[in-house]
Amino acid sequence: MISHAARRQADVEIRRLTVDDLDVFRDIRAEALRTHPQTFSSPEEDEGGEAMMAAYRRWLGGMVLGAFGRGSLIGVGGFYVSSDKRLQHRGHIYTVYVREDGRGQGIGDRLIKELIAHAEACVEQVHLAVLVEATAAIRTYQRNGFEIYGTDPAAVRMGETRYDKHFMVRKFSH
Template identity: 70%
Template sequence: MTPHSAADQVDAEIRRLTVDDLGIFREIRAEALQRHPQSFGSSEEDEGGDAMIAAYRHWLSGSILGAFECGSLIGVAGFYVSADKRTQHRGHIYTVYVKENSRGKGVGDRLIKELLTHAETCVEQVHLAVLSTATAAIKTYKRNGFEIYGTDRRAIRIGDTIYDKYLMMKTFGADVASTA
């Protein structure tokens, strides 16, 4: 049983964003950073300007999905595979954000499901980090098979406020026992 009723669902179009979407990606990213700075941020964004634009162009050359309603971007979620040869069995979900007025309507769930469908074809497991206080996001991830495997204590500091993040992982297929 889905936690979203059919009446609450948003009929969003999900598609991969490209560098041609840089303008609308910058807008939704700016909103995310303004409303939830503890959840987002990279050193390039701290620098702003050319470094930030270069980072966004790089992200958009990869796998960032966008959810559109009536032509407006209402949500995003990114995925990448570890670059290091020894960790290429691991994928990572990042920069997940759904606009406030579209939350609770299945948009985030659909974005995660789409990313996981792609991820299953190229990695054995998917990781993400989420604020320990982001209960709705944590429920979405758990509903999609993620489990908390650790806490990154004091992961983010904004002024005098410190935030913890949960580390979550989903594996595909049979779990392989680790060897030490």
């Protein structure tokens, strides 16, 4: 017998997003920024307007995965490698977000697994940063082989509130 969670997970398609997905990507980013401003932001998003849209088009020209279920985008996750030749052995996972109604169904886990598979083909290790308070996300990363290697105290400040971030890494044996 297949569980409800397994059935829902099977109904989710994960694919690479393109600039044709700009509108749905903008919508999910707006939700992430609104609901978790301490986690998600970029200088371009702070500026808004065309700077933000140019950043989104640039991101979608790279490696951003989307999880689609019931006809809508319910999760995203990105991966990039620095253009600096001295850092091209390291990749970075960023902007991982699953909408509230998609959580607890393994969607984040599937996104991370797909990003890791892509990363393993082109880098020796993959890094990410995550808020210390994001315990569910940290557990997902740890299940997928990531280890905490440091903590950045007060990495984000919003008003008088400060948030620490863990740095995590997963190394591949090439």
